[in-house]
Amino acid sequence: MKRERQLGIIYSAPMGLWLTIFFLIPISIIVIYSFLKKGLYGGVEWQFTLKAYQEMFNPAFLKVLWRTLWVSVVATAITLLLALPCGYAMARSRHQIFWLALIIVPFWTNSLIRIYAWIAILSSEGFINELLLSLGIIKESLSLIYNQQAVITVLVYINIPFAILPLFTTIDKFDFQLLEAARDLGATKRKAIFKVLLPSIRSGIITALIFTFIPIFGAYTTPLLVGGKDSYMIGNIIVDQVTKTRNWPLASAFSLIITLLSTLGVIWILVSGMQDKAKGVVK
Amino acid sequence: MLGGDGKRLKGFDVKVENVSRAFGDFKALDDVSIEIKRGEFFSLLGPSGCGKTTLLRIIAGFDNPDSGSVLLDGKNILHLPPEKRPVNTVFQSYALFPHLSTYENIAFPLRLKKIGEKELDAKVQEYLHLVQLEGHETKKPSMLSGGQRQRVAIARALINEPNVLLLDEPLSALDAKLRQNLLVELDHLHDQIGVTFIYVTHDQSEALSVSDRIAVMNHGKVLQIGEPFEIYENPATDFVARFIGETNLFPAVVRKCVPLHDYFLTTLYIEELESEILVTDYDNLPVGQHVSFTVRPEKMKITTDKPTHVSKDINLFRGIIEEPIYSGFQSKYYVLLDNGTIMKVIQQHANYMDEGPEIEWKEQVYVSWSAEDGYIVEVVDS
Numbered sequence A: 001m002k003r004e005r006q007l008g009i010i011y012s013a014p015m016g017l018w019l020t021i022f023f024l025i026p027i028s029i030i031v032i033y034s035f036l037k038k039g040l041y042g043g044v045e046w047q048f049t050l051k052a053y054q055e056m057f058n059p060a061f062l063k064v065l066w067r068t069l070w071v072s073v074v075a076t077a078i079t080l081l082l083a084l085p086c087g088y089a090m091a092r093s094r095h096q097i098f099w100l101a102l103i104i105v106p107f108w109t110n111s112l113i114r115i116y117a118w119i120a121i122l123s124s125e126g127f128i129n130e131l132l133l134s135l136g137i138i139k140e141s142l143s144l145i146y147n148q149q150a151v152i153t154v155l156v157y158i159n160i161p162f163a164i165l166p167l168f169t170t171i172d173k174f175d176f177q178l179l180e181a182a183r184d185l186g187a188t189k190r191k192a193i194f195k196v197l198l199p200s201i202r203s204g205i206i207t208a209l210i211f212t213f214i215p216i217f218g219a220y221t222t223p224l225l226v227g228g229k230d231s232y233m234i235g236n237i238i239v240d241q242v243t244k245t246r247n248w249p250l251a252s253a254f255s256l257i258i259t260l261l262s263t264l265g266v267i268w269i270l271v272s273g274m275q276d277k278a279k280g281v282v283k
Numbered sequence B: 001m002l003g004g005d006g007k008r009l010k011g012f013d014v015k016v017e018n019v020s021r022a023f024g025d026f027k028a029l030d031d032v033s034i035e036i037k038r039g040e041f042f043s044l045l046g047p048s049g050c051g052k053t054t055l056l057r058i059i060a061g062f063d064n065p066d067s068g069s070v071l072l073d074g075k076n077i078l079h080l081p082p083e084k085r086p087v088n089t090v091f092q093s094y095a096l097f098p099h100l101s102t103y104e105n106i107a108f109p110l111r112l113k114k115i116g117e118k119e120l121d122a123k124v125q126e127y128l129h130l131v132q133l134e135g136h137e138t139k140k141p142s143m144l145s146g147g148q149r150q151r152v153a154i155a156r157a158l159i160n161e162p163n164v165l166l167l168d169e170p171l172s173a174l175d176a177k178l179r180q181n182l183l184v185e186l187d188h189l190h191d192q193i194g195v196t197f198i199y200v201t202h203d204q205s206e207a208l209s210v211s212d213r214i215a216v217m218n219h220g221k222v223l224q225i226g227e228p229f230e231i232y233e234n235p236a237t238d239f240v241a242r243f244i245g246e247t248n249l250f251p252a253v254v255r256k257c258v259p260l261h262d263y264f265l266t267t268l269y270i271e272e273l274e275s276e277i278l279v280t281d282y283d284n285l286p287v288g289q290h291v292s293f294t295v296r297p298e299k300m301k302i303t304t305d306k307p308t309h310v311s312k313d314i315n316l317f318r319g320i321i322e323e324p325i326y327s328g329f330q331s332k333y334y335v336l337l338d339n340g341t342i343m344k345v346i347q348q349h350a351n352y353m354d355e356g357p358e359i360e361w362k363e364q365v366y367v368s369w370s371a372e373d374g375y376i377v378e379v380v381d382s
């Protein structure tokens, strides 16, 4: 009995070590730095202050925070709306391995290179403009890049695999006869999907939501490379504070806010998911 | 409470006309024609893979035939989507919605129709009562027993008041005892509500005990349609004879055919038995015709002494007991006849006094049956 308990500690030690080194220590450093005074050339001075948090209420920053939320919500929504039919088609397909490979293969290329590929596609001398010009559909190049739409497009592209994979695995386990049962009982195709398929794959939808919302919320490279001046997101501000303005406490405060907001978001998604599940028992 | 004659609902007649369905080269249904009367308890009986589910799916609207038509109450329904057909299905695996409670599963079809909460509740309560599931309203399907799940599936399929109920092996997932009980319940339910039942099963005893009529299928074809006793007593092909109950089946050749009253006393030569036997038949078969002959094990008598008064139309063979199988209310014997053929004989243990001495392994016995108890099942063209 006693021996077993000791073994338990030994077994869980690697996990504990991992969490301490890669999660607890960095988070603690961020928390502590956010309450310290900014050093002149970066770094911090060991003096307690709330200055970083006061600086955050700069309207310019709040605007960016608000924009980040907005872009994240829109991009996540588009990602899920596209990923659902993809996951469904994959689960019903006889060539699942093929489709899975198609989704995974792009990961072998660095994401930076994939973003540059999008620049080649969207820029004013890029693939789309050249094509439309040569077909005579447009007279002048369209400005497809360095704006909010470009940021959302690329964010959706980069994150969609993380939505498709969990959706695919849950839909694959779904008993499709339930859809026939729903049709049999009077549901149209649409109704059968909304009343039977979607509630049954709730866990997959929640996972997909979390897996896409969080990385999009903290996005940094995409807005930097394909966004314009109006597409700055919190991630960019943090980097600027670290590398240009050299205000480490403010960077830490922002990081903390991102972490808190995404954690709260996840908790909210999970809790509301649980409640709806419990509601299945009506009456 | 709809429908006349005290029945809750109204049954439609179903006509399946020359329906064929192939998957690639494989013919799952081959020119199937069946007429089902309104309110009938009709069974589709056949071995696994013979196309029963395929036919049900076509009637329900989940699949389309390559040719042929399906008429409900005289109207072709093949162009209608499943949700528009007055037909509901109890699926082979029930297909209950796992995220909904018993109550919500049964209420599902009504919620789609957006009827008032009060009316909905009254209706759901009525059907909960019909299938005796009161008190289980809040349970999810995973918390119900097999028999309860089946009842939810039935209530859910009936609450829309269909005119035809399709049941795809609804008892196959249950144990033998429960099956018997639920089968009887199903039969009562059918009598109460008056809906046409199309019941799919591969279990011949299920089909025989509750059906008004049965269609026996094999390899996508309908071999025989008839009332249970017709199918059992007068199988149309040797497949039917073998599939329904146990039987002894032999190829034979007609030797003689003598009219006698309103039938013919036919003499058959059976190669396997190295002997002639007598059988009555309604057809005057030509001499030399190849046929299949069958006699059910329970129609035969087994005795240790040679029967003394043997009338002319009795067939008698001698053999030894190869294997006796005792199963309570009856015993089955595999008898090795003198000519090397095995006959199955079943003796009922109805009454101790009647039985005479016990029959044992390797004992010499006499097997006999009357000409009226054998059947010519199939005329084999050659």
Ligand SMILES: Nc1ncnc2c1ncn2[C@@H]1O[C@H](COP(=O)(O)OP(=O)(O)OP(=O)(O)O)[C@@H](O)[C@H]1O
Residues within 6 Å of the ligand: B023, B028, B046, B047, B048, B049, B050, B051, B052, B053, B054, B055, B202
């Ligand atoms: N979608 C399909 N594609 C290819 N073959 C199919 C398809 N559906 C059914 N079949 C084939 O058609 C045949 C009949 O199938 P069906 O499901 O109707 O059998 P069944 O009589 O219901 O059998 P069971 O008693 O095992 O349920 C089977 O051999 C099956 O493999």
Ligand SMILES: [Mg+2]
Residues within 6 Å of the ligand: B052, B053, B054, B092, B168
């Ligand atoms: Mg089947």
